[in-house]
Amino acid sequence: MxxxxxxxxxxxxxxxxxxxxxxxxxxxxxxxxxxxxxxxxxxxxxxxxxxxxxxxxxxxxxxxxxxxxxxxxxxxxxxxxxxxxxxxxxxxxxxxxxxxxxxxxxxxxxxxxxxxxxxxxxxxxxxxxxxxxxxxxxxxxxxxxxxxxxxxxxxxxxxxxxxxxxxxxxxxxxxxxxxxxxxxxxxxxxxxxxxxxxxxxxxxxxxxxxxxxxxxxxGSTGADREHRSAETLLHLLTGAWTTQALAVSVRLALPDALDTRTAADAPALAHTLGADPQNLGTLLRYLTMLNVVTEHHDGYRLTELGTLLRADTPGSMGALALMYGGPFYQSFAALEHTVRTGEAAFDHLFGENHFIHFARDPELASLFDQSMAASARMFDPVPAHPAVTAAAAAPRPGTVVDIAGGNGELLGRLLTAHPRLQGVLLERPHAVEAARTRLDALGCGDRSSYVTGDFADVPTGADVYVLSRVLHDWDDARCAEILRHCARAMPAHADLLIIERVLPADSSTSLATAWDLHMMANTGGRERRADHYARLLADAGLHLLDDATPLPLGATVLHARRTTAPLPHPAQAPEATQPA
Known part of the structure; x- marks a missing residue:
């Protein structure tokens, strides 16, 4: 050796x-x-x-x-x-x-x-x-x-x-x-x-x-890098094709005609769906590239991803595909107008706020409510926030108020998870009726009450108040007014939970960045950083606690409490609406 x-x-x-x-x-x-x-x-x-x-x-x-x-x-x-x-x-x-x-x-x-x-x-x-x-x-x-x-x-x-x-x-x-x-x-x-x-x-x-x-x-040679960059840019530029391919598949009821076990060929599907066989085949090949369907020797099958577009899937995202491929797709064509003028593209294109526009069309309003329910996975599992747990464990039954709570999806989950909780839902008349039906079906109707009105009607005396995907619909002035209404209604011991996609403090990739653009174009609202919410809360006599809780789909639960005595009640307030 x-x-x-x-x-x-x-x-x-x-x-x-x-x-x-x-x-x-x-x-x-x-x-x-x-x-x-x-x-x-x-x-x-x-x-x-x-x-x-x-x-x-x-x-x-x-x-x-x-x-x-x-x-x-x-x-x-x-x-x-x-x-x-x-x-x-x-x-x-x-x-x-x-x-x-x-x-x-x-x-x-x-x-x-x-x-x-x-x-x-x-x-x-x-x-x-x-x-x-x-x-x-x-x-x-x-x-x-x-x-x-x-x-x-x-x-x-x-x-x-x-x-x-x-x-x-x-x-x-x-x-x-x-x-x-x-x-x-x-x-x-x-x-x-x-x-x-x-x-x-x-x-x-x-x-x-x-x-x-x-x-x-x-890295590689300059020519290779240029080719890769060009290919990447092409993928980005053709994103609209993906949006429409998914939306059209739902309009055709294609996901409902397929499952993950039995294959169906393009001609048979075309006959069932009333589509042109050759063109449906082209769509199916594109959906295969997206992993929505898979092609086999005997035809096409739905993937696990594709099942999320079926109408019978709990929390189906089919309605969301129709919204993003329908009115919201149209509004994005006017994105330049928003960037240049500050006016929401939806308002410019349709001549009115999207909440008002949807309310004029019962079918569109129903589709919008269904699309909101598709985001219920944000609450799966149910947010186990200490404020809710404490209210549920109190000697007397605690009460949670869901402000602009839509069809009652979140409130129903909270009440189901905490059988001693009482719930109050504040919403517009048609949404209240939908929520009543939903909460009755979940077995929570006997612990639920309803307030029809706007943000000026936030009920007083509860233990927990929830603003879920509400503030991002509004500009800072309206957000401040909404938060003041909450502060006026909240007892000294009460907690305010704000559920939003929070922008990162740096330039890191985030779903909130994409939704910030969406809100800007469609509602005139915005996503915000945590320190931005802290300033809005402080102006309303509330303070943001340092215990943010992450949720699925890029969401976060922000936690706030009162720091001042209740403010005097205002004469007017913005209308309560279900968020986009």
Missing amino acids: TATPPGDAAYLRATADFVRDHDTATLLPLLLPGLDGAELRSLAGHCRFAHAALLLLPPDEETLRTQLVACNLDFDANPQPSVVVRRRLAERHGRDEAELDVTILRPSVPGAPKERTVEIFALTVPPGSDLAELAAHEREHQHESHLAFEVQHPDPLALRGLCALLARHGAAPDGGGYNPHEDATVLYFTAPADSRTGYRRVELHAGGDHPGVLADHL
Whole structure:
């Protein structure tokens, strides 16, 4: 056995100690010092610290085995070939990849969780080898040392989000690749300059082959990047086609004519639906691309995604497809008018506010109410907010008021989850009747009462008040007035829960950003940041508590309480309406 190269054993031992002493929660703030609490929770929820890696260049296999034993690390008799590191070494030193037999070993570390390892890239460099210069350079610079995080349940969207978050905190792409021997994609980054881990490189390790994410991460020639950018822009520009394809499929009742088990061919479907067979086939192929249907040898079947458009699916999103492919689709054609003038595109196009417009057409009003019910998944599971739980557990039955509560979907869920609660719903006359029917059907009718009116009629004396997707319909002046009505009605002990999509404090991707554009075009309202809501609440004599609760579909529960004595009752108030 040849003598161990100076420093290799100590370096290996230090790496093993690092793996033993750190976990995901302690390591991420050191690696990315600028992370805020929400980002840290998101990162920790999507990936875990898997290993620290180093490159060893032993003179022979026996020396490598001795080094591992000295550090109480097991020697893996079946190491895997390295693809990515071998390629990186070849490019860095101008060598042929075939000359570099780089293998990967991942011994577990005593005292650390079994899934946390040291990753060793091993390249044998015998004495007198022409690789000696390469070995000296790599020992000095430690290019391949890095920290790795295993991505849990990787998919392209999650991977792109993680890459964007790392980039936002100063991590720069630094290579990567796909290893077919392990069926895994690795994405390398240079650590931010202010990182405090001692490691200059970071790896995201994702099971499976993710060629699109990898191509974007690696970059390519200018021509390739231009082609990819053009393709991406085409996808964005043709988004309207997707909206109409989904809406038309619902108008044709196509999802109702299919299921997930039995296939139907295009001619048979065309006969059933009264459509042109050839053109229906074109639509079906497009819906296949969207994963709404799948094509089989005997015809088309509905996917799990596609079942959400069936009329008999609980919380069907079919009505939502008709709204987004109908009146709201038309209003977006006048988006330029909104951006230039500040007037809602819907008002400009139809000559009146969309609430008034829908109220004139019972069929459209019913479709709108159905589309709102499609967002009920926002409340699944039912928001388990401490304020509601406390009201339900009080010695006397607590009361929750749902302000502009639509068809009673949310109130019904709250009353069902808390059998001691009493409920009050404030709405317009036709919505009150729909809510009465809904709450009776849920078995909550005997604990429900109804107030027909507007925001000036918020009932007094309740324990919890709910504004669910209401404030985003209005400009700041009207929001402030609505909140003042709430403050006047609320006893000193009462809680106000505001459910909205809250804009992020930075430029991170959010559903709220998309809905901000939608509200601007259709209601003249807007989505807001938490600090914006805090200012509106403060002006109304309320204060925002620091306990925001996330909900599905990008929503958040904001919690507020009174800070002043009740304000005098106003003479006038904006009309209570169901939100868009």
